[in-house]
């Protein structure tokens with residue numbers, strides 16, 4: 001005779017649980033594939049944005065350094081010929097610290113002791129705040145507050161009591177704008193403006209003197225050279241000697257021109273520039289021979305040939321060699337031009353273009369969340385949401401459509417815990433598979449897209465470790481999301497009485 | 506324990522044990538603010554080892570009754586005792602144990618697990634009950650042999666006919682040697698011949714193994730093999746009778 005003797009149910013072994021789960025997935029392979037595909041797409045999307053963000057950030061950092069260096073010659077050429085405006089000097093004083101080259105220089109020019117210079121900088125920072133404040137306003141509001149005053153004139157404008165009152169009233173009206181400086185301080189700043197301007201004028205005068213020394217030197221040095229027609233030509237030529245005698249001249253004029261690090265780069269860039277000028281002449285100059293050679297090579301008519309096409313072809317050493325020959329034949333100056341040099345220049349030219357493009361593309365980078373910039377951070381958040389909702393939906397569907405199976409398993413004596421484990425295990429497997437595929441696809445697409453827009457020059461800048469970390473995080477995220485999304489409905493299903501579960505459609 | 510059954514008098518009742526007993530069983534379904542009273546107070550005792558048919562037109566509450574006494578759903582009011590244990594008092598683990606070891610379920614739509622072979626379907630309840638895989642496999646094959654499907658152990662439900670699937674379902678319900686077999690219209694989806702085969706198997710199990718069989722059905726052939734019949738109508742017990750008594754008044758029953 002049989003007796004009902006109720007005892008507690010043992011737990012199913014993990015091995016058996018895994019087997020049942022995997023059999024379940026294999027049987028519903030098509031459905032499982034669809035669910036996995038949703039995870040793949042969601043994670044790929046997230047990873048794509050993440051990879052692009054990381055690459056952009058890395059390229060931005062890389063570009064800043066490289067383009068700062070790439071512009072040394074032109075920055076110094078500008079500095080040696082122009083003094084800058086009062087506003088640009090305020091910006092230098094406010095934004096760079098006292099040890100920056102340009103500020104060291106300024107301090108030497110006007111011979112201020114450290115303390116006084118610190119005070120000058122602090123005033124400059126306050127003034128800069130005021131200027132920035134008005135620059136950030138839209139046109140209508142700005143006009144309303146300070147009419148058409150611009151730059152340091154703004155302080156003069158606000159010096160009139162009635163204007164100051166209008167400004168204060170205007171601020172009250174625009175509640176959205178916040179002027180952080182208190183009015184007493186602003187008044188004090190306005191009071192100091194004459195002194196401040198005098199100092200700026202002093203700086204400009206000193207710089208002017210220094211520039212004049214340079215110009216005088218250039219005139220004397222190149223008086224016998226008729227090809228250098230103006231100051232700019234002469235300076236460009238002199239810069240090729242920046243690591244030599246001309247460097248000393250720059251320093252003796254009072255500039256803080258680093259002989260070790262900066263001067264060689266400047267000299268090198270200046271030399272290259274000279275070559276580039278000569279090459280430009282080879283295509284725009286009198287001779288048609290070079291033009292014809294290019295036309296033949298590029299399969300174009302000679303009048304369509306321009307400098308850009310020339311540089312494209314000069315990237316090949318064999319073409320560069322022939323090009324030099326043709327230049328020689330037409331009697332052009334080819335001194336110290338070698339095919340290798342031309343190839344190097346052609347590549348450098350491309351690099352400069354790439355740098356400029358990269359700088360433009362990474363403009364908003366460096367600020368905001370993880371230094372990704374506002375737009376990317378926003379995209380990242382959105383893609384995270386899309387990923388989360390997509391996976392949650394897919395997992396919930398895949399649990400809900402199996403309520404009958406859950407009910408049947410419960411009729412056979414399955415514990416609630418077994419059903420939970422089965423579904424969480426299943427979603428983890430799907431999450432890992434989908435997450436891995438998705439993360440790799442996303443990373444590849446992201447990297448590919450970024451390389452396409454930045455060019456292969458930035459290949460070395462790809463933050464491989466960061467991207468690898470991103471892949472791991474994406475996989476983890478996909479898996480966790482999938483597991484979490486499965487927990488909720490399977491918990492619900494597991495706790496229902498079997499028949500209640502079976503009734504759920 | 507040795508309680509006499511007041512509602513249905515059978516000469517054997519005094520010596521037989523009550524295995525399932527319901528007291529004032531009511532079930533009210535609420536769906537979209539519509540309430541349906543599927544059971545309106547059912548008091549019933551089922552004896553160990555008997556074969557009982559629960560008959561009634563569709564919608565009369567057979568399945569609801571079946572789910573209550575099988576501990577698959579909880580009653581709104583009233584109690585279900587399985588071997589004098591109040592089902593409502595059991596924990597989730599104890600309920601799982603009860604469903605695993607003490608009761609075998611057979612459904613109209615077979616409810617086999619689609620991704621498991623016939624053998625795996627049969628051995629799954631054994632696994633839940635803690636039987637080792639090798640032993641489960643051997644026992645599973647024996648049970649499949651019992652329902653005549655030994656050769657088809659590796660087939661999936663989709664590869665089998667309805668009758669074969671129902672036989673696998675029977676085999677599965679027998680996995681842990683249950684005391685009670687609960688069948689909800691086991692033959693409703695099958696043709697006459699196959700249905701008869703299933704009925705034969707059930708009867709054989711009842712006679713040879715002493716399993717209590719409770720069968721919700723409106724298959725009239727059931728009358729030939731069961732010990733007792735219970736008619737449900739609108740959620741109430743209409744009538745309970747021994748088979749011998751029914752046969753005498755067959756004409757009257759056909760009218761139901």
Ligand SMILES: Nc1ncnc2c1ncn2[C@@H]1O[C@H](COP(=O)(O)OP(=O)(O)O)[C@@H](O)[C@H]1O
Pocket residue numbers: 503534535536541542543561562563564565566567568569570
């Ligand atoms: N889940 C449910 N929700 C609402 N009403 C239900 C539900 N299940 C059954 N019913 C109703 O309860 C009554 C009894 O149903 P059921 O027990 O399935 O009858 P039978 O199995 O005899 O055909 C019917 O009126 C049916 O409509």
Ligand SMILES: [Mg+2]
Pocket residue numbers: 567568569689690
């Ligand atoms: Mg029914």
